[in-house]
Amino acid sequence: FSLQKRTHRNSSILPAVSRTTTRCEVIHYDAWSLLSGDNLTQEDSLNDPEQVQLMLDQMQVPTESPWWQWMKATPCPLIVIWSQSPRYICRVIVLPSGTSLTSPLREPEGTFIMTKLLMGVVSQEDLSGRRQQQTRQNELLSKESTTWTTPGGKDRMFHAMDMGTGVLFEVLLFPSSPSAPATLSTGDNMCLNSADWPIEQRLHFQSSSTKESKDEIIEQDEAQVGASSIHTEFQAALGGLQPQIDTIVRRVLEGRVLLRSNSSTTPMEARELVSLGLVPVRGLLLYGPPGCGKTALARELSRILRAREPKIVAAPELLDRWVGGSEKKVRALFQDAEAELAACSGDATNSALHVIVIDEIDAVFRKRTSSEDSGESTRSSVVNQILTKLDGVQAIPNVLLIGMTNRKELLDEALLRPGRLEVQIEIPMPSREGRREILAIHFAALRKNHRLCPRLCAALDGTSYENQTFWRRTEKSTYDLASNRATGGFSGADLAGLVRCAASIGFAKARKDGTGVSGLFITLDDVQQALVEMRKSKA
Numbered sequence: 001f002s003l004q005k006r007t008h009r010n011s012s013i014l015p016a017v018s019r020t021t022t023r024c025e026v027i028h029y030d031a032w033s034l035l036s037g038d039n040l041t042q043e044d045s046l047n048d049p050e051q052v053q054l055m056l057d058q059m060q061v062p063t064e065s066p067w068w069q070w071m072k073a074t075p076c077p078l079i080v081i082w083s084q085s086p087r088y089i090c091r092v093i094v095l096p097s098g099t100s101l102t103s104p105l106r107e108p109e110g111t112f113i114m115t116k117l118l119m120g121v122v123s124q125e126d127l128s129g130r131r132q133q134q135t136r137q138n139e140l141l142s143k144e145s146t147t148w149t150t151p152g153g154k155d156r157m158f159h160a161m162d163m164g165t166g167v168l169f170e171v172l173l174f175p176s177s178p179s180a181p182a183t184l185s186t187g188d189n190m191c192l193n194s195a196d197w198p199i200e201q202r203l204h205f206q207s208s209s210t211k212e213s214k215d216e217i218i219e220q221d222e223a224q225v226g227a228s229s230i231h232t233e234f235q236a237a238l239g240g241l242q243p244q245i246d247t248i249v250r251r252v253l254e255g256r257v258l259l260r261s262n263s264s265t266t267p268m269e270a271r272e273l274v275s276l277g278l279v280p281v282r283g284l285l286l287y288g289p290p291g292c293g294k295t296a297l298a299r300e301l302s303r304i305l306r307a308r309e310p311k312i313v314a315a316p317e318l319l320d321r322w323v324g325g326s327e328k329k330v331r332a333l334f335q336d337a338e339a340e341l342a343a344c345s346g347d348a349t350n351s352a353l354h355v356i357v358i359d360e361i362d363a364v365f366r367k368r369t370s371s372e373d374s375g376e377s378t379r380s381s382v383v384n385q386i387l388t389k390l391d392g393v394q395a396i397p398n399v400l401l402i403g404m405t406n407r408k409e410l411l412d413e414a415l416l417r418p419g420r421l422e423v424q425i426e427i428p429m430p431s432r433e434g435r436r437e438i439l440a441i442h443f444a445a446l447r448k449n450h451r452l453c454p455r456l457c458a459a460l461d462g463t464s465y466e467n468q469t470f471w472r473r474t475e476k477s478t479y480d481l482a483s484n485r486a487t488g489g490f491s492g493a494d495l496a497g498l499v500r501c502a503a504s505i506g507f508a509k510a511r512k513d514g515t516g517v518s519g520l521f522i523t524l525d526d527v528q529q530a531l532v533e534m535r536k537s538k539a
């Protein structure tokens with residue numbers, strides 16, 4: 001392993017760290033003045049340990065600067081050499097949450113090491129004595145700690161607690177003896193187990209000020225996914241509904257030509273289907289327990305159909321106590337579709353699709369009673385009006401009506417017959433794998449931006465998590481957040497709420513630390529605390 005000798009003086013150029021490796025990476029990056037102003041750039045001051053200590057104590061962390069954001073996003077342990085001479089080394093050690101260095105650090109005898117914790121909670125272990133009988137002194141460096149000093153000559157190991165990225169700043173003052181190392185090289189004062197890992201392959205450099213920004217490096221991973229199909233479009237927004245989505249694609253989407261609302265051309269397929277007497281489905285019923293994604297599915301469907309902005313109403317809103325009021329509201333619902341159809345001379349294949357979503361449809365379309373009160377007659381007038389728009393003499397073919405209910409058994413059979421809400425799909429409570437998919441969707445942005453601790457990521461994937469407590473010893477644990485024990489009985493809305501609650505806990509911590517949104521980081525403990533809160537409110 002040979003250390004990277006390249007130096008980057010332009011602060012706008014940030015190295016892109018590989019997002020797959022977990023090995024420790026060492027890079028040289030001369031952004032010295034960004035950290036501490038000009039205070040520490042004076043080489044003279046670095047000869048005096050007391051001066052250095054004082055300066056480190058006063059060091060302020062510029063959390064808003066791009067390099068700081070960049071360091072925090074590293075997926076692997078990182079040592080950034082800010083400045084180096086035969087007399088001193090100044091470096092930053094960055095440890096993603098829950099990780100350790102891949103092998104211990106060792107400085108020559110007589111070196112004076114000053115360590116300042118800039119962020120997170122990091123434990124240091126001194127690995128002294130014989131390897132077989134190592135004695136370890138754990139010293140917890142916390143944010144409040146001032147600069148911490150250690151003599152050289154010992155193997156030292158750092159481990160970031162599962163509480164966000166740990167960042168340490170170190171100044172090493174070497175003894176003025178001929179044996180002091182001129183520059184870092186393999187085996188000198190750090191032995192990084194990276195011989196089989198050519199650093200050149202891992203690093204490429206991009207300017208954050210140009211179009212090819214840091215964000216785009218992250219986007220590259222997603223670009224490989226390829227062109228999105230209808231299925232993947234659904235899956236990105238809705239979890240655990242694969243069979244339902246398959247049915248919708250077959251019954252509603254494939255039978256209906258995807259007319260783009262901004263397209264002026266008529267797809268040939270539309271005409272062919274009509275000429276074969278195949279009329280697309282005009283009604284869809286989504287039913288099931290609350291919060292399982294009926295409304296979200298309806299919105300997604302209308303987006304995928306490139307329909308006009310869906311009109312979503314709750315059925316009780318259609319009932320008006322004034323004479324003629326309800327009829328007016330129903331007319332308003334269909335008015336745009338009718339106007340566009342008229343503008344297309346009645347040819348629905350030339351018109352964009354209009355999606356009308358009626359929530360709580362059972363409030364209006366419930367089984368008829370013989371009651372003759374005024375409420376009942378208003379209701380049946382609304383029902384009749386809507387039914388005629390669906391398949392009566394005034395049928396409007398450029399409309400897709402989506403009804404939603406928690407209680408399908410209350411619905412009038414007349415509504416459910418073919419030609420009306422003929423496709424009926426149950427949206428059930430999510431299964432274990434469904435919960436995993438839903439959690440993945442709602443945590444996706446946070447995960448992509450490296451705001452979740454590795455243990456939480458493992459809990460989301462349901463895989464076991466290996467925690468390196470100290471050199472060569474690992475602890476294995478498995479916690480599945482989608483399991484019945486953790487989130488059994490949670491609906492999609494509950495899971496979305498759980499993510500918001502965990503994020504609020506993480507954000508409160510970040511505010512307390514004074515880092516704000518840039519310091520937002522969510523641990524498994526935060527999610528477990530959120531689970532307790534959610535269960536209480538559900539009970």
Ligand SMILES: Nc1ncnc2c1ncn2[C@@H]1O[C@H](COP(=O)(O)OP(=O)(O)OP(=O)(O)O)[C@@H](O)[C@H]1O
Nearest residue numbers: 237238239290291292293294295296438492493496
């Ligand atoms: N299957 C799911 N996948 C992803 N998110 C979901 C899913 N189900 C629910 N959600 C989340 O929960 C929120 C509320 O769900 P939605 O309003 O679609 O439920 P609903 O079934 O229409 O409930 P209700 O019957 O009470 O109207 C959604 O906006 C979404 O964030």
